[in-house]
Amino acid sequence: KNQVEQSPQSLIILEGKNCTLQCNYTVSPFSNLRWYKQDTGRGPVSLTIMTFSENTKSNGRYTATLDADTKQSSLHITASQLSDSASYICVVTSGGYNKLIFGAGTRLAVHP
Amino acid sequence: NAGVMQNPRHLVRRRGQEARLRCSPMKGHSHVYWYRQLPEEGLKFMVYLQKENIIDESGMPKERFSAEFPKEGPSILRIQQVVRGDSAAYFCASSRTGDHDGYTFGSGTRLTVV
Numbered sequence: 001k002n003q004v005e006q007s008p009q010s011l012i013i014l015e016g017k018n019c020t021l022q023c024n025y026t027v028s029p030f031s032n033l034r035w036y037k038q039d040t041g042r043g044p045v046s047l048t049i050m051t052f053s054e055n056t057k058s059n060g061r062y063t064a065t066l067d068a069d070t071k072q073s074s075l076h077i078t079a080s081q082l083s084d085s086a087s088y089i090c091v092v093t094s095g096g097y098n099k100l101i102f103g104a105g106t107r108l109a110v111h112p
Numbered sequence: 113n114a115g116v117m118q119n120p121r122h123l124v125r126r127r128g129q130e131a132r133l134r135c136s137p138m139k140g141h142s143h144v145y146w147y148r149q150l151p152e153e154g155l156k157f158m159v160y161l162q163k164e165n166i167i168d169e170s171g172m173p174k175e176r177f178s179a180e181f182p183k184e185g186p187s188i189l190r191i192q193q194v195v196r197g198d199s200a201a202y203f204c205a206s207s208r209t210g211d212h213d214g215y216t217f218g219s220g221t222r223l224t225v226v
Contacts, residue, residue, distance in 0.1 A: 004154075041219075041220075041222075042219050042220070043116070043118075043203050043205075043217030043218050043219045043220050044155070044203075044217050045217070046215070046216075089154065089155075100155075100157065101157075102147075102154035102155040102156070103154055104152070104153055104154040105154060
């Protein structure tokens with residue numbers, strides 16, 4: 001069964017600190033892996049997209065890694081800001097036009 | 113480019129009524145996807161449409177739910193005879209091609225059934 005699991009479920013950090021979110025997947029065939037940020041009451045917004053051959057991709061203070069052998073990905077947030085408070089969702093695309101498979105997300109709260 | 117537009121943002125319906133959710137894709141996008149998000153859960157795929165055609169509806173409940181994407185106008189997700197369990201956030205996404213080129217989400221419609 002295709003699944004995407006994320007940890008931790010929720011996380012609280014202080015402003016300015018770094019954090020790392022984890023994603024494990026059992027999806028086959030694999031097409032690409034995406035990290036999305038979803039603010040409360042809004043739709044998900046894409047942060048990074050990585051294909052099988054890519055093992056790291058950055059977008060400002062966000063850096064995603066991918067290990068296709070162990071089927072793990074991480075999202076590292078550097079120098080967190082209050083505006084980083086949101087849910088971060090790991091999504092795996094499985095072939096062609098097929099639907100994206102979503103993790104349940106990690107809810108991050110950045111406190112001053 | 114206004115992005116993917118969904119309306120209404122919030123919709124309240126009594127049990128047994130019909131709910132119609134609208135999604136206007138980004139300009140130049142002819143592929144539309146609908147997802148449902150229950151509280152504390154991830155988004156779940158419902159249906160994928162490409163102008164006037166349903167490509168994949170494997171995530172749609174067998175009864176009461178239907179979707180269309182007419183030649184002119186927005187895509188519509190229709191829920192007949194709503195029940196409390198239909199309360200959720202419904203998100204629409206659009207893309208330029210079936211390979212999720214330019215994949216973009218709307219802000220969602222929050223349906224509450226009372």
